[in-house]
Structures are given as C-alpha cells and as structure tokens.
Amino acid sequence: MKRLPLIIFFFSVLTQAQTPKDKDSITQLDEVILLDALKKKNAAGIVPSEVISAKVFQNYSPVSMVNSLNQIPGVYVFSGALNTNRITMRGIGARTLFGTDKLRMYYNDIPVTDGSGFSSIEAFDLENLSQIEVIKGPKGTTYGANLGGALILNPKEALGRSTNFSNNLTAGSFGLLKNNLSFNHFDGKFRLGLQYGHMETDGYRQNSNFERDGFLLNASYQINAKDNISLLINHIDFTAQIPSSLGATAFAEDPQQATFTWRASQGFEANNYTLLGVNYSHRFTDKLENSTSIFYTYLDKDEARPFGILDEITKGFGFRTRFSGTFDFLEKQADFSFGAELFKDEYDWDEFRNLWEDNDGNGSLKGEQFARNKEFRSQWNAFGTLLFPFSDRFSAQLGLNLNKTDYDYRDLLNSGTENRSAERNFKAILLPSLNLEYVFSEDHQLYANVSRGFSNPTLEETLTPDGVINPDIAQETGVNYELGTNLYLDQKRFQLNLSIYQMNIQNLLVGERESEDRLVGKNAGKTRHRGLEIAMSYNWTISKNIQLSPFVNYTLTDHSFVEFIDEGDNFSGNPLTGVPEQRRTAGIQMRLFEHFYWNITHQHVGEIPLTNAADLYSDPFTVFNTRMGYLKKLSEHFTLGIDFGVNNVLDKVYAQSVLINTQGFGGREPRYFYPGDERNYYGGLKIGYSF
Template identity: 55%
Template sequence: MNLIQKGLPLLFTLFTALSILAQDIQKDSITQLDEVVLTQEAIPKKATGITSSSKIAGKTFERFNPTDIPSAINQVSGVYILSGAINTNRITVRGIGSRTPYGTNKLRMYFNSIPVTNGTGSSTIEAYDFENLGAVEIIKGPKATAFGSNLGGAFLLETKASVEDKTQLINSFSMGSYNMLKDNLGFSHSEDGFNLNFSYNHLETDGYRQNSQFQRDGLLLNTRFRTGQKSSMAFLVNYIDYTAQIPSSINQTDFEEDPTRAASNWLAAQGYEANKYILTGLSHTYQFSEKLQNTTSIFYSYLDHYEPRPFNILDEFTNGYGFRSRFAGNWGKADFTFGAEFYRDEYRWGTFENLYEENNGNGSLEGTQISNNKEFRRQFNLFGTLTYPITAQLSAQLGLNWNKTHYDFRDLFNQGDANASAKRDFDAILLPNFGVNYQWQKGKLYANISRGFSNPSLEETLTPDGIINPDIAQETGTNYELGTEWMLFKKRLSANVTVYRMNVKNLLVAQRVGEDQYIGRNAGETRHQGMELDLHYRGELSPTITFSPYLSYTLNDHSFVDFVDGDNDYSGNPLTGVPKHQLSSGIDFRHSNGLQLNLTHQFVDEIPMTDANSISSNSFNVFHAKLGFRKSLSSHISLGLNAGINNIFDANYAQSVLINAVGFGGAQPRYYYPGNGRNYFGGLQLNYVF
C-alpha cells in the first residue's frame, strides 16, 4: 500500500527539511522548569538486564491534551490503543489483543511495580490519571519474564518522581471543547530518606457524542521512607471514582451521516457505567549486601462496578490481593533476578432485567434478577533471569517463567441440574526466554527468542449458558526478534529498528451469538510478523531555538495461518482488528524563553473488521498542535500556559472498531466508534516551591 497516496504527513517533509539546517545542540538552551521534566525522564528502566523495552515520559506526555493518554502511547511503534471513549480502551501489541471485543487483555500491567491485571488477564489503563504518570515502559512480546511472559508483553506504569530535596505544590487546570474541565492538584516533598507525593484530580466532560458524559475524581498517595541503613518502605494508595455514559458503537450509516450519534438502544436506556476502584500496596526493600537486594510487596484492590445496558443490568465487584517478591543481585560477573508473584481475586456478578422501555423515557430501571455468580481466580508465577557478559561488548541472558492458573466458578442462582458450578485448573506452563546483546560505541544489536501465553477471559471460559467450557486451552506462542539501536551525528539522531515473528497456537476466539453472549473456543493459529522503526533527531535552528522531529512506523503483517470457523475457512486472511501500516510523526520546537510548539500526526491504515475481510474501516490521518509557555515568576513561583487543537482538519475517522459485529433484528452491524471532531483545549499550571 502506497502511504504517499494515503496522504503522507506534511510533518515528515518538515522533518527532512529541518534536518538539513540542523547544528549541534547547545546545552544552555534548556528551558525553565525542565528540572521537573528531566526528573521524570530519569525514572530508571524496569525491564530486566538486556531485555529491550520502550519508554515514554514527560516530554511525550506534554505534547497532548491531558485527557488523551491513547495518543501518547500510540507514539510507540508496535503498540496501538483503539479508544472508543475515555473509559473504553483496547491495547494491542504486535496484533495481540486485537480480537478482544472490549477492554484490554493478553498483557500484564503494573503500577509502581504492583500488578494491576485481574485474575483473567484484563487491565484498565483508564483507571490512572495521565497527569500522575512520570513514565510508561512497554516490553513488547513475551520476553518480559519477570513481569509475566504474556504474549502481549507488559506495561509498567510509574508515578512522577519527587524533585530531590524540594517541597512543591503544583496545580494544573485545563478546559476545552465539550465542556471539558480537568484539575490536578499535587503536593510533593523530598528530604533525606523521605519522599511523599499526594494528588487530587477531577475530570468532567459532556463528550463529543450523545450519551457520553464522563466524570471522574481520584486520589493518589505515594510515599517512600528509609527505615534503616539497608532498608526502606513504600506505601501506595490509588482511588478512582468515575461515572461514564456509554454511547456504544454505531453502524456505517450513522458514522458517515452524523458520528455524534449514540446507538439508539443505548441512548434510550441512558446506558452508563459507575466504578469505584481502589488499589493499596505496601513494599519493603532490603539491601542484604552490595550483591543482593530484595523488594517484597503486598497489595489489595477493590472494584465496584454497576452498568445498566439495554439487554440487562450488570452489578459486580472484585476483591483482589496478593504479593510479589523479587531478588536482584550479582554473582561474579553475572547479574541475576528471581522471585515469585501471587494474585487471587473473588469476582462476583449478577444481572438484572432492564425495564428502560417501561420507564417513561427516564432510562434504565432495574427489574428481576436473572443471574448470580461468583468466581475465584488465582495465578502463581515463578520467575528468574541470569545475565552474563561473555565479552566487554557481548552479553547473554536466560530467563524462565512458570505459571499456574486456576478458576473456580460458582452458580449461586440456579439449583439442581441447572446449576452450572465448575472448576477449571489449567496445566502449569513453562516459558523460557533467551536473548543476546552486542554493544558498541554508537549502538547495539540484540536478538531474542521467547515463549509466551495468554489465559482465556471470563467470557471465553463460559458457554452462553454459563457453564465452564472444559475444552478451552491457553494460547501459546514463540517469538523471534532481532533489533538494533544507533546513535548517530554526535548522538543527535537516534534510530531503532526491530523485526519479529511470532506464531500463536490455540488462538482464542470469542464468537458472538447474542448481544451480550459469546462462545469462547480455540480456533487455529495466527502468524504475527512485522517491522518497527523509531527515529528521533535533536537539532538547533538558532542559538535560542531547538527542534526535535521524530517518527515511529509500524508494519503489521499478521495473518491467520489455520482458522476454520464452521463451514468457513479464513486461513491466509489478514488478522482482524489490526492496521497493516501505522505512522506517528511530529516535531517539537523549544525557545530558550520558555515557549514551545508541538505538532503531531497519526496515520492509521484500514483495519479488517470481519474474519472474511469483507469490510474494513477507512484509513485516516489526524493532526494535532499544542503551544506552551513556561516562565519562572520568582524564585518560588513558576507559571505554565498551553493551548491546543486536536484533529485540526476535522477528519471523520474511527478511533476504534468492533470486529465481527452482528446486526440483530434486521439492524445494520455496529462496527464504528467515532473519534472526536475538531476540538480545542487550554490550560494553566502554577508551581510553588517552598
């Protein structure tokens, strides 16, 4: 496919032109307040040893509206977030997770090294305020080992670090289109052996579409203190309370004529979800010697979820708890890590009739209970890695992960023969990982072979009748990866190129048989292969103006190798839900007086939306711009201002799609989640240093 014919971005042309004018970067061109940004960028790498990873931090976050975490993460090649709404995000990594109907699974997510993925592998990145994050590190593919060898890899979310030996009060206020208001008030204190961060955040918006109001309040407490010469403790509390109306997906006619429409049945039911979520964690770090350290965490999470849908009302809660212990050290020339992670949760859910059609236009009304279920889910991981320097330039790493998963489903509603209670005990699975890394002055070359897995989701373990499906097996896959990183032109240009191939067996398929009913089964094999390219340049236009153009390109060549669904043979078809080409590009300008301009662009190729490849979404280009200014008003007070435009050319595009959608009762299938039209935002930040 010719990207030039698709509208190759003007920013890429600008990238080339400005590179010709580039000169050496002057160290004295760093703007006011970069001390805080640099502290966030300096959050250390969490991936073990020579394991490759990608990280985005303060400078990347600054390019976007503070409510738009998908755009920031979509700057990483090989990663794509399909965002149906603020509360509806599906993360795909190298095509893994693309067939999940709603939400994110097949990867592990950690918040300050505490696992926040639930017992069936679901993660919710929307549970965290963008402005509280200092960095997001992404390990693509199953090579994470110490963070669960899931096929999609691992997302490691880290909160902002305190500025050493300073006490600060920072308030960031933003407003924008669709009556958007957001405020984040943060306090941080750092002194010898003690660090404290506390923030309160509030977000409200009417949304671009009908029935898409969103309101969220959150509290975050993160503290670390030294308890002795060799030990320290950390305590974390993250609380989120949000209510989000659900416009749901719409059909092609509505998408083309008026993308602000909500699905008619969701609009009539005034469908929404209300969530109260809390995560608490206590960690202890002990330095046994210069050669051995341990960090052990215990954690508890609670989610209370209530969701009136047109077809029923879902009322659920989840209690989860566990521990994670990791030892790290060195033995002679070798570095090692080993440890264990245990997670157990109790998931209880019931459904009720929704009598919205009898409620005189007032939306959802709870009726008779129609189900009551409980499921206990537990996972246990053992992991270890050994990294050995064979020569001064060449290192090798061996990793091993062992996983055991168990589900215990209990039907609390039906009696006798109709009772569907059952247990599912998956066989233990061993997941090896081997990598090599060759380092030289201007770059490195690395290779990796790793095996990974994915557990079935709750929907995939049950039949539509609520009975455990004993034939469902875990997905497994082997990943082959080769990559290189370069620093060129006096380290002004960084270039990363990765090629990979992963074969996934026992592909998990959620076949839709009703508006809220799926049959999970294993249906063959997929092949995931592709290339990822990341370029970043740092140059100077004048003694006072620096510029940084960048580009991330992803080639997804994913396909069904063996996929037969009833009488249909889809073998050889491109994988559903994945664009073949993705491109993120942009350029950052900074002036020494504190002024900065960020221009960003995203291209997403067409996405096959059915297994038969009978229909695809249209490709699209979206452009954003943001202008900011930072200035120190005194030795204690700093001011930041910003204003921006999203979707400058008002493109009508699908920011997310629902694959294999089915039209019920003669209605058109609802494939599309429209992206926002052209919209505006602005903000003010005040920083007081005590």
C-alpha cells in the same frame, strides 16, 4: 450541523515546581520543557523497552494517555470513549471486543491486571504518572511473559530534595474541565506525594458524559542505608455514559449520535476502584537485595446496558517478591534476579432485567434478577533471569517464567436446581526466554530475542453457550523471534531504533457473539504475526534560543491466519482481523527562547480488516494535533505557565475504534465503528510554588 467548539483559555498540566537544594537536584518543572526522556533501568533486561515520559506526554492533551501510547511503534489503542479502551501490542489483543487483555500491567511494580487477564488504563490519571515503560511481546520474564507484553506505570514523585505544590487546570471543548492538585516532598529520607484530580466532560457524542475523581498517595521512608518501606494508595471513582458503536450508515450520517437503545436507556457504567500496596526493600549485601510488596484491590462496578443491568464486585489481593544481585563470572559481574508473585481475586456479578422501555423516558430501571454468579481466580508466576557478560561486547540473558492459573466458577442462582458450577485448572506452563546483545560501540547495539508466551482465556471465553465451564478451552501459546538494533549518529543527536519480529501463535482464542449480551470462546487455529518497527528522532540545536526535535515512528505488519477453519469456513491465509497493516506517528517538537514550546504531531492508521473473510475494511485516516505553551519561573518560589492545544486540527471524520466480526441483531445493521472526536480545543493555567 456541527456545533462550534468553545475555545476556553486556560488551564492545563503543571508538573512540580521546585527549588534545587543540592547540585544534583532535578526539577519536575524542567522535565516538561526539556526534550530528553526520563530514563530508568530497562525492565526487559538487555533487550530494549520503550519509555514514555514527559517528552511524549508534552505532545498531547492531559485528558488521556491513549495518544501517548499510540506514539510507540507496535502499540495501538482502540479508544471508543474515555472509559472504553483496548490496548493491542503487535496485533495481540486486537480480537478482544471490549477492554484490554493478553498483557500484564503493573503500577509501581504492583500487578494491577485482574484474575481473568483484563487491565484498565482508565483507572489511572495521566497527570499522576512520571513515565510508562512498554515491553512488547513475552520477553519480559519478570513481568508475566504474556503474549502481548507488559505495561509498567510509574507515579510522579519529587526529584531531588524539595517541597513543592502545584495546581494544573485544563478546560476545553465539549464542556471539558480537569484539575490536578499536587503536593510533593522529599527531605532525603521521607518522600511524600499527594495528588487529587477531578475531570468532567460532556463528550463529543450523545450520551457520553464523563466524570472522574481520583486520589493518589505515594509515600516512602528510608529507615537506614539498607531498609526502605513505602505505601501506595490509588483511588478512582468515575461515571461514564456509553454511546456505543455505530453501523456504517449511522456513522456516515451523524457520527455524534449514540446508538438508539443506549441513548434511550441512558446506558452508563460507574466504577469505584481502590489499590492499596505496601512495599519493603532490604539490601542484604552489596551483591544481594530484595523488594517485596503486598497489595489489595477493590472494584465496585455498575453497568446499565439496554439488554441488562450488571452489578460487579471484584476483590483481589496478593504479593510479589523479587531478589536481585550480582556474582563473579569470567572476571566480570553477572546479574541475576528471581522471585514470585501470587494474585487471587473474587469476582461477584449479578444481572438484572433493564426495564428502560417501561420507564417513561427516564432511562434504565432495574428489574428482575436473572443471573447471580461468583468466580474465584488465582494466578501465580515464578520467574528468574541470569545475565552473563561473556565479553565487553557480548552478553546473554536467560529467563524462565512458570505460570499456573485456576478458575472456580459458581452459579449461585441455580445452585439449588441446575448446578452449573465448575472448576477450570490450567496446567502449569513453562515459558523460557533467551536475550542476546552485541555492542559494536557505545553508539551501536544489536540484540535478539527468542521467547515463549501465553494468554489465558477470559471469563466469557471459558463458558459454553449454556453458561458452564468449557473443559476443552486451552490457553493461547506462542513463540516470539525478534532482532533489533539501537543506533546513534552525529554525536548522539540522531537515534534509530529498528526491530523485526515474528510471533507464531497456537490455540488461537476466538470469541463468538451468540447474542447482544453473550460471547463464548473456542480455540480455532494458528496465527503468524510479522512486523517491522522503526523509531527515529533527531535533536537539532539551531541556536541558543531554538531547539528542534523531529521524530518518525513507523509500524508495518503482516499478520495472518495460518490455519483457521470456523463453522466450515476456511479463513486460512486471510489477514488477521483488527490489525492495521501500516501505522505512522510523526511530529516535531520545538523549544523557543527557553520558555516557549510548540509541538505538532500526526498519526496515520491504515485500513483495518473487520471480518475473518477480509471482505470489509475500515477507512484509513490521518489526524493532526498541536500543543504550545509558555512556562516561566517568576521568582525563587513561584512558577506560572499557560498552554493551548488543538486535537484533530483538520476536522477529520474517522473511526477511533472498531469492532470485528460484529452481527446485527433484530434485523439491525452490524455496528463496527466508534467515531473519533471532531476538532476540539483545550487550554491551561499552571501554577507552582516551592517552599
């Protein structure tokens, strides 16, 4: 019997309240209500990228950024829990069982993807972000040229000269409580942002408690007209219980249940993550400037699994420098940029027996150590782009990225007897890119891209079943072909973004699960990724008091194995596992009587092939969400608002994440499904004060 969710009214997201002190000031408060997205310079060059900002954030709960990312065509996040997310772009990354790889993630231009290629959006609080820029495919030369693409997260900061304080408190179903306390200041030279956040929830499923605390410091100082220095500190500490995946029978009977062994062992993970970065930028002349960052990351993670307890410590450091500028070309100004980034990290992991069965029902208990390992990983990228404006209408951008990746694995437990330590140094790989743009008019743009990308194998994929480095494992490589258009009609009220693409991938990396706790990899063939992506929106001002903004985003894919023979089975021609053929996100945003908004969205996900043989599919589903709010400035200094939202309005039973090619061990049913939450509610109180 489903429990009735508590409707708790009220506490949610408040963006910064502030008083403009000059003509050009913009308030963060207005950004919540207005339907126009915050714009920034396109990180992918002349080929458009997607920007997710307040316009999209306002549609969904502030608890997670998953729904906001899922609104983008071509991007899909499989979310098994708040701490279990897998971001896929155009089918890249869909075959990874846990976590996000095959893309590059940056936080304020600092790389935060670890040395094995994994990125964790769980380490960042949505309420601390001003926007997320999404580059799909390897065309973002400056940001790694990974097959999946890149995510660039930008933290909030005061806009215009202002000093303001805000507190955003959200409460809702499943014992949800989330608070974000924020202070922002900018006086023309010194910029300071301080945020502290706390979130806790019991979760929808058994054994799914989640608790997180986070602190963000984002400060900068304009030394003079040419020099600026900034400091970034982001710290997240969270503990999350793990309910794990369910088989088809358990999913149909009771999606709230946790897998028995994970529930009995009280499986969980605890993460303590810190990012520290310093940036210095200098303008040499009007035509040349440089931005250089040095950074350090630290992750201390413990994970109690029924089959073993994992202790991990990852320490990383590096630098990134980029020069950019202009030069004269055919009586016009051409743009250039070049630079490099180096990232090194040291990954230590120990494994222990989990004696939960002997612990009198008290959950996990650390037993004898059976593994002790260390890996040194380094990756560097050199990059450069040249943008040539051949005419007022036609431009071409050339890009080149050079990547070198090395792994050095040490088996410390067996070093005295059976030394299985080894190195895996991949050859340097050259990744060119060509972007073309033709502007028919101010309202119509056509663009094309041809680019080469790559993906490194993960740590587990580089090891053989015996736990030694596989010297034959190779990087995935692929070539992306893309054609698209941006079109504006009706005095820019209607916008259409359309793109078609094909990506051909060689040396496909395939993970084979040999046991419940061991995954190994191999290169197993070729895939072809084809797709159509459409994003449409319309801003309709009916009257002074009523503004409507409907939108539809649609993704159609034809992803398949071109050549794939595994253990004698020929899967060539079959659809690529883990990728829905169709996805649609649509909705309408309404702004009424200046201070009130009401947004309704729905997401449809088609069936997903779960096996290489394409003999098992997940069920398609459609989920509706809604959010409404009222926000008003009560005086020159004080702002107050409330909001209320409902997730899964129609109480749909669906799988929010799936695993592929899974196996049942010990005679148990294969576990493919992570249930999505039942209907749930949240509400918020918003308080802001400007000085």
